[in-house]
Amino acid sequence: MILDILRKNDAEVIRHDERLIITSVPNEKLEEVAKELFSANCYYATGVGVDERGMSQGFAIYHIFNCENEGKYIVIKTFARNLTIPSITPVIEGANWAEREAMDMIGIKFDGHPEPERLILPDDWPEGLHPLRKDFPYNKRPPSIKPKSRVKKKDPNTIEVPVGPYHPALHEPESFELYIKGEEIVEAKYKGFHVHRGMEKLAESRMTINQIPFLAERICGICGFTHSCAYCQAVEDAAKIDVPERALYIRTLLLEIERIHSHLLWFGVVFHLLGFESGFMHTWRIREDFMNLAEILTGNRKTYGMNLIGGVRRAIDESKKRKVMRIVEGSKRDTVEIFDNVMGMRELLNRMENVGVLPKKEARGIGVVGPTARGSGIDTDVRIDHPYAAYGELEFKVPVYKTGDVLSRVLVRYEEVLESFWIIEQVLDQLPQGDIINENYKIPEFAIGLGATEAPRGEDVHFLITERENKVYRWHPRAPTYNNLPALPIMLVGEKLADAPVIIGSIDPCFSCTDHVSIIDAERGKILWKGPLNEGVRTWGG
Amino acid sequence: MFEKSLWVFHLNSGSCNGCDIEVLNIFAPRQDVERFGIKLVGSPRHADAIAFTGPITRESLPKAVEALKAVPEPKLLLAIGSCACGGGIWYDTYAVIGGVKEFYKILKEEYNIEPPTTIYIPGCPPKPEAIIYGVALARKAVKQKQKKEIYIEELNEDMRREIAEILFSEAKGTRHFLPNIVVKTKEGEENES
Amino acid sequence: MGRLRLIGKAISIGRVTEKYPFAPIEVPEGFRGKPVINPDECIGCSACANACPPQALQVYDDLKRGIRVIHFFLGRCIFCARCQDVCPTDAIRLTKEFELATLSEEDLHQVVELQMVRCKECGRPFDTFRHVIYLAKELPPEQRTMMFLCPECRAKKASKIISFAKGGGKIV
Numbered sequence: 093m094i095l096d097i098l099r100k101n102d103a104e105v106i107r108h109d110e111r112l113i114i115t116s117v118p119n120e121k122l123e124e125v126a127k128e129l130f131s132a133n134c135y136y137a138t139g140v141g142v143d144e145r146g147m148s149q150g151f152a153i154y155h156i157f158n159c160e161n162e163g164k165y166i167v168i169k170t171f172a173r174n175l176t177i178p179s180i181t182p183v184i185e186g187a188n189w190a191e192r193e194a195m196d197m198i199g200i201k202f203d204g205h206p207e208p209e210r211l212i213l214p215d216d217w218p219e220g221l222h223p224l225r226k227d228f229p230y231n232k233r234p235p236s237i238k239p240k241s242r243v244k245k246k247d248p249n250t251i252e253v254p255v256g257p258y259h260p261a262l263h264e265p266e267s268f269e270l271y272i273k274g275e276e277i278v279e280a281k282y283k284g285f286h287v288h289r290g291m292e293k294l295a296e297s298r299m300t301i302n303q304i305p306f307l308a309e310r311i312c313g314i315c316g317f318t319h320s321c322a323y324c325q326a327v328e329d330a331a332k333i334d335v336p337e338r339a340l341y342i343r344t345l346l347l348e349i350e351r352i353h354s355h356l357l358w359f360g361v362v363f364h365l366l367g368f369e370s371g372f373m374h375t376w377r378i379r380e381d382f383m384n385l386a387e388i389l390t391g392n393r394k395t396y397g398m399n400l401i402g403g404v405r406r407a408i409d410e411s412k413k414r415k416v417m418r419i420v421e422g423s424k425r426d427t428v429e430i431f432d433n434v435m436g437m438r439e440l441l442n443r444m445e446n447v448g449v450l451p452k453k454e455a456r457g458i459g460v461v462g463p464t465a466r467g468s469g470i471d472t473d474v475r476i477d478h479p480y481a482a483y484g485e486l487e488f489k490v491p492v493y494k495t496g497d498v499l500s501r502v503l504v505r506y507e508e509v510l511e512s513f514w515i516i517e518q519v520l521d522q523l524p525q526g527d528i529i530n531e532n533y534k535i536p537e538f539a540i541g542l543g544a545t546e547a548p549r550g551e552d553v554h555f556l557i558t559e560r561e562n563k564v565y566r567w568h569p570r571a572p573t574y575n576n577l578p579a580l581p582i583m584l585v586g587e588k589l590a591d592a593p594v595i596i597g598s599i600d601p602c603f604s605c606t607d608h609v610s611i612i613d614a615e616r617g618k619i620l621w622k623g624p625l626n627e628g629v630r631t632w633g634g
Numbered sequence: 635m636f637e638k639s640l641w642v643f644h645l646n647s648g649s650c651n652g653c654d655i656e657v658l659n660i661f662a663p664r665q666d667v668e669r670f671g672i673k674l675v676g677s678p679r680h681a682d683a684i685a686f687t688g689p690i691t692r693e694s695l696p697k698a699v700e701a702l703k704a705v706p707e708p709k710l711l712l713a714i715g716s717c718a719c720g721g722g723i724w725y726d727t728y729a730v731i732g733g734v735k736e737f738y739k740i741l742k743e744e745y746n747i748e749p750p751t752t753i754y755i756p757g758c759p760p761k762p763e764a765i766i767y768g769v770a771l772a773r774k775a776v777k778q779k780q781k782k783e784i785y786i787e788e789l790n791e792d793m794r795r796e797i798a799e800i801l802f803s804e805a806k807g808t809r810h811f812l813p814n815i816v817v818k819t820k821e822g823e824e825n826e827s
Numbered sequence: 828m829g830r831l832r833l834i835g836k837a838i839s840i841g842r843v844t845e846k847y848p849f850a851p852i853e854v855p856e857g858f859r860g861k862p863v864i865n866p867d868e869c870i871g872c873s874a875c876a877n878a879c880p881p882q883a884l885q886v887y888d889d890l891k892r893g894i895r896v897i898h899f900f901l902g903r904c905i906f907c908a909r910c911q912d913v914c915p916t917d918a919i920r921l922t923k924e925f926e927l928a929t930l931s932e933e934d935l936h937q938v939v940e941l942q943m944v945r946c947k948e949c950g951r952p953f954d955t956f957r958h959v960i961y962l963a964k965e966l967p968p969e970q971r972t973m974m975f976l977c978p979e980c981r982a983k984k985a986s987k988i989i990s991f992a993k994g995g996g997k998i999v
Binding site for chain 2: 843844845847848852861866880881882883894900901902903904905906907924925926927928929930931932933934935936937938939940941942944956959960963
Binding site: 213214215216217223228230231232233234285286287288289290291293294298306307310311312313314316357373376377379380383392393394395602 | 648649650651652653654655656659662663664688689691692693694697722723724726727728729730758759761
């Protein structure tokens with residue numbers, strides 16, 4: 093069915109196998125193909141702009157769609173003519189940021205884009221300099237220029253509450269403007285990408301292909317191992333490397349440990365935002381056991397550093413297996429007890445029920461992923477739709493709730509933690525013998541690969557083009573929060589100011605995952621709920 | 635116990651959150667630094683110390699300077715993690731200033747501010763106990779363990795003799811098809827610097 | 828009532844806080860702590876500097892003094908242990924040290940300086956003594972003849988030998 097759509101529109105198939113279809117379409121047919129793929133229930137994952145002057149001709153953009161029904165990823169490529177490509181944002185809303193990112197970093201113009209504004213680069217970056225072009229050296233630092241001032245219209249009935257970038261309630265630098273009338277939020281704006289570090293450019297220049305797993309792990313300190321796995325999977329896909337089974341099972345074990353620690357962390361943060369400090373302390377107490385477990389298995393509490401292309405670096409022996417089992421059993425009892433108590437507290441539930449609702453239709457249109465989508469009734473999980481690592485051989489359920497409020501997202505994550513305990517037990521039972529790494533591989537030049545994993549926050553997609561001599565030509569990690577942030581204005585508008593922290597916290601935002609490369613302007617509101625703002629925030633907030 | 639309490643303002647200048655979660659972790663029950671009188675405050679004006687993480691991205695630079703200026707003297711800066719101590723894995727990219735050393739240079743040149751007393755806590759991310767050790771060092775409750783180490787190898791006769799031995803002890807027994815080369819090398823061996 | 832049961836749970840668990848820093852804590856085997864270069868084992872091959880992702884290990888040659896400097900900056904280290912993986916003589920190893928805080932940035936450096944061999948033809952230092960000895964032990968005796976030439980002089984010599992073997996030119 094997908095192939096019919098593609099053939100009808102003069103698509104040239106570059107690669108077609110059971111996981112991935114890569115095609116090239118002419119400019120004029122791009123919008124048509126995008127519209128038909130979207131109606132065939134493929135949602136938009138990400139878009140990657142590439143400077144292909146070293147490979148073939150000019151500049152190109154790759155749009156990536158996730159077709160859960162057929163279990164495939166579809167990549168549509170098109171070349172720019174005179175640096176211009178027709179925009180597909182009028183048809184697919186999720187492409188808005190991807191195209192703005194390509195505009196900033198490569199300099200492609202998108203015909204018909206509704207808001208072609210700067211997204212990723214800092215405010216004081218000069219115009220006309222595009223970092224991801226091949227003739228821009230990665231360590232060149234152009235001088236600052238004075239940023240353009242933004243004209244804001246003031247409605248006398250609304251009050252603007254600037255929050256951030258440094259604010260007591262926030263752990264990451266991000267800045268929000270919430271426009272309120274009385275107690276109700278009418279508009280929310282977000283200015284982010286304070287965490288843009290230039291990682292994609294670094295990976296293309298100074299790093300070799302086997303050093304990038306360590307770079308990918310530091311995209312985010314909470315879900316780092318997922319990024320490193322997705323990168324290794326992308327290279328193994330591009331070069332057709334066979335990873336030994338034992339390594340796949342070890343990767344699965346560590347991925348689930350990471351999911352548990354991330355969800356427990358999130359519960360602590362949400363309880364803290366609701367004012368329930370005991371819940372914060374108890375969940376972080378349970379989480380500490382998993383951090384110690386990670387230290388025993390990998391040598392560090394976070395940033396496990398276990399992945400290399402072709403496998404993992406350390407093996408797991410019998411005594412470590414026993415430790416894992418003991419900790420999992422103890423924590424399971426503990427977690428269930430704490431949560432039974434919490435769910436019995438009516439005052440907490442009142443603050444979470446019917447707050448921050450995201451309807452299913454809007455969620456699909458934006459392309460939200462992960463527990464945010466599963467809380468709104470969308471049954472999507474990369475572990476089931478596009479199985480990777482050892483998930484194809486394990487049995488587990490994916491919880492889906494349909495209300496779309498904060499409580500449903502809490503319940504989704506709680507059940508995922510219980511499922512993770514069950515998955516770890518299966519992995520330890522079925523752990524096969526054998527090698528842990530396969531280092532006999534050759535990496536072809538200019539091969540395209542795609543690696544996708546289910547991070548604790550949602551689907552994480554890495555797109556990769558290899559180059560000769562152990563290097564990478566283009567690498568684009570798309571973190572899950574990138575797709576979830578545009579859902580915030582829908583969830584926030586109409587709610588009371590006091591509910592905003594919980595709503596924002598409920599999508600489990602991870603700004604450093606999102607800011608790796610470009611600037612994202614998301615409208616995010618964080619409300620002030622602790623007292624007067626200090627001068628530092630006022631001088632440049634908003 | 636530590637002599638005085640310490641009120642800390644947490645400033646993230648573009649880090650990946652690994653170090654920030656470890657900073658939050660020291661308030662969890664396992665480490666519990668609140669028993670030492672350390673607490674996180676919401677405003678830089680109330681703080682004695684800044685917990686600084688991140689390699690200072692270009693976008694967050696002016697904001698970090700403002701927040702730093704707002705902390706009253708005498709202040710202490712805890713540079714936590716490899717990004718703050720030396721710029722981290724991306725110390726030389728276009729979007730990053732590169733660690734507290736470069737930050738202090740900019741503070742001095744453009745804003746004319748003297749650098750504050752700094753404690754460097756390396757790690758990626760540092761263990762919560764390592765952060766507690768850093769704070770204890772600031773409060774003079776423990777002694778510093780990490781010191782600079784330099785080793786300089788001296789040039790001596792043993793090295794040359796060993797090389798000559800390896801080269802010629804085995805080569806003597808073999809028939810080399812270009813004996814000139816061997817002889818020349820032997821002479822040249824004595825003239826080696 | 829959920830809250831009362833939570834209090835009961837907290838009481839039954841008891842005290843979980845560690846006594847650190849007033850009592851030491853143990854770290855597991857295989858913990859990735861501070862890397863230390865053993866100056867007696869290091870041969871100056873710079874495999875670690877090639878593998879280090881943040882370039883915390885840097886190796887550069889001081890040609891005037893004829894020494895190779897291996898410079899390790901602990902502040903930028905990401906504790907990934909790649910240097911330990913690739914070192915041929917096991918000279919750099921990650922210890923269990925994690926108490927690494929310092930009051931000055933100077934204390935975060937470790938420097939090892941090794942003497943270099945000078946080329947017989949052009950006199951330029953091209954490799955450390957220790958590395959040349961290490962390689963010489965690996966090579967069969969016939970192939971050790973050009974060990975004291977720098978790479979450029981070696982290439983010139985090799986081309987002369989080849990042309991001589993093919994019947995042209997002379998070896999002087």
